[in-house]
Amino acid sequence: MNRIRIAWLIVFSLLSIVYWISLAPIELTFEPWALRKSLLYYSGIIAIGMMSVGMILAMRLQSIESLLGGLDKHYRLHKWLGISAVIAAVVHWLVKLEPKWLAKHGFVPPDTFKTPEGVVGFFDRADPFSAIRGFAKDLGEWTIYALIVLALFALWRKLPYRQFFKTHRLMAIIYLLLAFHSVVLFSKLGWQSPIGWLMVALLAAGVIGAIVSLIGKTGYRHQHEATLTRVQEHVQDNMIEVHAKVDASWPGHEPGQFAFLMFSHQEGAHPFSISSAWDSESRDISFHIKRLGDFTKTLPTNLTLGQVVGVQGPYGRFEFEPQNADQIWIAGGVGLTPFLARLQSLPEVSQPNLIHFYLCVRDEHTEVVDQINALCQAKGVQFTTVVSDKHKPLTGARIRQENPHWQKCHVWFCGPTGLGASVREDLKHHGLAGKQFHQELFEMR
Numbered sequence: 001m002n003r004i005r006i007a008w009l010i011v012f013s014l015l016s017i018v019y020w021i022s023l024a025p026i027e028l029t030f031e032p033w034a035l036r037k038s039l040l041y042y043s044g045i046i047a048i049g050m051m052s053v054g055m056i057l058a059m060r061l062q063s064i065e066s067l068l069g070g071l072d073k074h075y076r077l078h079k080w081l082g083i084s085a086v087i088a089a090v091v092h093w094l095v096k097l098e099p100k101w102l103a104k105h106g107f108v109p110p111d112t113f114k115t116p117e118g119v120v121g122f123f124d125r126a127d128p129f130s131a132i133r134g135f136a137k138d139l140g141e142w143t144i145y146a147l148i149v150l151a152l153f154a155l156w157r158k159l160p161y162r163q164f165f166k167t168h169r170l171m172a173i174i175y176l177l178l179a180f181h182s183v184v185l186f187s188k189l190g191w192q193s194p195i196g197w198l199m200v201a202l203l204a205a206g207v208i209g210a211i212v213s214l215i216g217k218t219g220y221r222h223q224h225e226a227t228l229t230r231v232q233e234h235v236q237d238n239m240i241e242v243h244a245k246v247d248a249s250w251p252g253h254e255p256g257q258f259a260f261l262m263f264s265h266q267e268g269a270h271p272f273s274i275s276s277a278w279d280s281e282s283r284d285i286s287f288h289i290k291r292l293g294d295f296t297k298t299l300p301t302n303l304t305l306g307q308v309v310g311v312q313g314p315y316g317r318f319e320f321e322p323q324n325a326d327q328i329w330i331a332g333g334v335g336l337t338p339f340l341a342r343l344q345s346l347p348e349v350s351q352p353n354l355i356h357f358y359l360c361v362r363d364e365h366t367e368v369v370d371q372i373n374a375l376c377q378a379k380g381v382q383f384t385t386v387v388s389d390k391h392k393p394l395t396g397a398r399i400r401q402e403n404p405h406w407q408k409c410h411v412w413f414c415g416p417t418g419l420g421a422s423v424r425e426d427l428k429h430h431g432l433a434g435k436q437f438h439q440e441l442f443e444m445r
Helices: 002-022 032-057 062-068 071-104 130-155 161-186 194-214 333-345 367-379 396-402 417-429
Strands: 223-234 239-246 258-262 270-273 284-290 308-315 327-332 355-361 382-387 410-414 437-439
Touching (some): 002 194, 032 071, 032 194, 161 194, 239 308, 258 284, 270 333, 333 367, 333 410, 410 417, 417 437
Parallel strands (some): 410 437
Antiparallel strands (some): 223 308
């Protein structure tokens, strides 16, 4: 989470500092006309700047993923940049309309927000797009309304993934319209300035990202094909186990990584953790998919052996490092999949380091849980099940009590966000270094 906060702060600070140092001294006053103009352009630049960075992130560039520590954090940053952009766009809209409303209803004199005659500043350059300036303003206003609607759709958790996938792609069109609005309106400020140079770079990269999204080339360098070889239902675990043989272009994967699977173009690509260790001879990869929604519930009837599916990846940095350190693993629900892959990759000898695996489940005797238990016994991993109907919820206090050397351990967590936050805060409060707690933020919306 620290990387996400730091990255967001860097984007916000860079846009803010570069903008304010570009203004003329007369526009850095608290005169109503100067304050309105500076805030109007500032809020607009924050909005389109953050949307631009969001569009760059949407391309799923591996270099940025590595920098942020995984695609899960990459998408979390994308989400918060989007929310911040919407808030800034609403502020921009209000700053534009509110002064007119105040003057119209007699709360302030009509010329309160009018630039005094003879004042020439950063905002008062020749306008090369004066002929279409009015059109660009109207377009920007209506596009902001559409942006708000699409943002609400994106945040609505009950919206089916296929609908989210379709509506969210419209964000690329919204961005292109707002980029046009920004270019026309920003031209009056002038591009030969620090903020002008920065906006040229961001808008150019953002437009490329939007076009890549619209033509369906997101992550195209990591797209592969695979043939389904086995589909097995685990009724007790409420899971579907899917095996596929990937083509020769698949580079291999590390335990803890995930991939986007596309079973049909209509449904779009869904992210799932890879639950198998990599074997270059069999080229088999597996996924344990929780039956949570309409799409996953119908997978067994919709999939056929021999079917070719799209696989994009591998992504993620849930890498169980440092591997020579004692570790505590915590999994809840479908969060068991990265640990299942890691268990398969461990050598069948006593581990040089201690590993204690806590698995939070509803039933301690299912096919998948028994498989994990057998793997833990073979690999020398201490295994503890926390059964929801029999035991109290797992807490940091219990982990500290049952692991005497917990302060030296690296904790790897994948499961419900609330449980992860509770355990993390308890351990950090009692002395665990923040860099020793690793959590998969496996939420792509």
